[in-house]
Amino acid sequence: MKNPFETEERRAFQETVERFIQNEVVPHANEWDEAGTFPWSLHEKAGALGFFGFGIDEKYGGLGFDDAFMRASLGVEMGRSGIGGAMASIGSRNIMTGPIQMLASDDIKMKVLPDVVSGRMGGALGITEPSGGSDVANIKTTARKDGNHYVLNGEKTFITGGLNASHFVIGARTGGDGIAGISLFYVPADTPGFTRQSVGGKMGWWCSDTASLFFDDVRVPAENMLGEENRGFISIMNNFNYERLGMTAQCVGMSRLCMDESIKWAQERKTFGKPMIAHQVIRHKIADMSSKIDALQALVHQICWNIEDGNMPVAEISKAKFFGSKVLEFCASEAMQILGGAGYLRGSPVERTYREVKVMAIGGGSEEIMRDLAVKQMGL
Ligand SMILES: Cc1cc2nc3c(=O)[nH]c(=O)nc-3n(C[C@H](O)[C@H](O)[C@H](O)COP(=O)(O)OP(=O)(O)OC[C@H]3O[C@@H](n4cnc5c(N)ncnc54)[C@H](O)[C@@H]3O)c2cc1C
Incomplete structure (x- = not known):
């Protein structure tokens, strides 16, 4: 089309x-x-x-x-x-x-x-903390003003690219409780007091470096504050929009990969005397995958059109993010079923994608939080 x-x-x-x-x-x-x-x-x-x-x-x-x-x-x-x-x-x-x-x-x-x-150096965004990632308003890492500097103390975790990044954007608390007390900071990786370590084994995203970051009296100049003091929550929320759009688009691609691998396999593999693609159940699985992928791609296009038209459609991005991970979950599962034992073996693209379904449903704003946000944006 x-x-x-x-x-x-x-x-x-x-x-x-x-x-x-x-x-x-x-x-x-x-x-x-x-x-x-x-x-x-x-x-x-x-x-x-x-x-x-x-x-x-x-x-x-x-x-x-x-x-x-x-x-x-x-x-x-x-x-x-x-x-x-x-x-x-x-x-x-x-x-x-x-x-x-x-x-x-x-x-x-x-x-x-x-x-x-x-691409010469890496950069990473640190918002999530060991105490939780969904409730961004509850960030516990602190940034205390000290003369012309801020001093950061606390811990971040699950930070993608965090082990190798040279530059970080970090959310920290500069004010009281809640959304009105958060600011954003630029923190270079070589600042004294900053350390990091790998979060260790993950279900998927194996070759992505994911780090915990530790701030022990990390002193940065006051001009490293990004934007106004205590206005960081809004910036974090705005920044999520492109991340979520990107992840939704990745769900389109991952789902397509699952469908393409299913079609290839079903055309080659014979069961009960005919190619699997000739069995109606398999054909229906492919029709279901294809219709969901088309709907998701159309939603992504419509969101992009709105952005280019000057509107950031936050509710639709939230809906697309959880719709996308659900479409992916469906396609990865159906593809695995169509490939049977061959799909279950390490190394097949379907097996790799199946392992990565959950991070798409959790990272960048989980399905539950996306539903909450979508309904809130609807004025409910
Ligand atoms: C591989 C990976 C890479 C990541 N990369 C980054 C990164 O680069 N930078 C960064 O800042 N973060 C990153 N994250 C963190 C990610 O954004 C968080 O995992 C996510 O926001 C959820 O936070 P949490 O894991 O602490 O879960 P929690 O916030 O503890 O929530 C746990 C579960 O409870 C659900 N839940 C929470 N509150 C509610 C509620 N009110 N109602 C219903 N259900 C609820 C959530 O949806 C979730 O399913 C990454 C995560 C992973 C797994």
């Missing part, structure tokens, strides 16, 4: 991303996943193609423009790679560059953005 929002530039970008992922990532997906890591050069190659430049000024190495459709097609193609961990690690910088571009001083932008946007 033709995409009514396609332009020459968007198609060219999508084809560039697709070529890059299919040629440079897919052939290594299993090897990198099993190794739990991948070469840093992938960050730089992705940077050179402009993957991290949306919404970033050209003087800081960005593209100098934004386009929600291109962001979404990047997410879809990343999802189709079948190696969510690598994609999460390289993509995590996109959730920290937004607050830097929008809220940091020119000096900090110049120090951080060229290196992060080019």
Whole structure:
């Protein structure tokens, strides 16, 4: 079906991303996943193609423009790679560059953005804490004003890219309880008192580095505060929009991968004297997958159109985020069923994707929190 929002530039970008992922990532997906890591050069190659430049000024190495459709097609193609961990690690910088571009001083932008946007260095966003990630208003890490500095104390966890990142955006409490007491800070990784360690084994995203971050009297200059004091909660919420759109688009790609692998297998495999694709039950599974993927993709397109039209449709993004992870859950499960034992073996793209369903339902705002937010946005 033709995409009514396609332009020459968007198609060219999508084809560039697709070529890059299919040629440079897919052939290594299993090897990198099993190794739990991948070469840093992938960050730089992705940077050179402009993957991290949306919404970033050209003087800081960005593209100098934004386009929600291109962001979404990047997410879809990343999802189709079948190696969510690598994609999460390289993509995590996109959730920290937004607050830097929008809220940091020119000096900090110049120090951080060229290196992060080019892929030479890593960047990460630290919001979640051991006491919980859903209730952002309850952040416990503190930032105490001391002369011309703030002093950070506390702990973050589940931070994607956190082990290797050189630059961090960190949420910390500068005021009283609740949403009105939170601020955002730029924290370089080499600041004394800052340490980190791996969170250890994960169900999926094996080759993504996920860290706990520790702040022990970490002293940063007052100008490292991003935006106004105690106004960080709003910035965090705004920043979630593109992260959630990106994750939803990845769900489109991951679901497509599951469907494509199912079709390929069902055409090759024979049961009861005929190819599986000839069995009506299998055909219906594929029809169900396809219809859900079409609906999700259409919703993503509509959200992108609204963003390009100047509106950030927060309710629809929240609905799309949990709808997306539900579509993915369905497609991964049906694909696994169609592949049977072959799908259950380590190394198949379907097996890898199946392991990554849950992080898409939890990370970036869980299904429950997305439902809450959607209903709240409906005025209820
Ligand atoms: C692999 C991975 C990578 C991540 N990367 C990052 C990152 O880069 N930066 C970052 O800041 N965070 C990151 N996160 C954290 C992620 O955003 C949180 O895991 C998520 O917000 C949920 O927080 P939690 O895990 O602490 O669960 P909790 O907040 O403790 O919630 C546990 C469960 O209870 C449910 N729940 C909570 N409150 C309610 C309620 N009121 N009603 C109904 N159900 C409720 C939740 O939906 C969830 O299912 C990552 C997480 C993972 C797993």
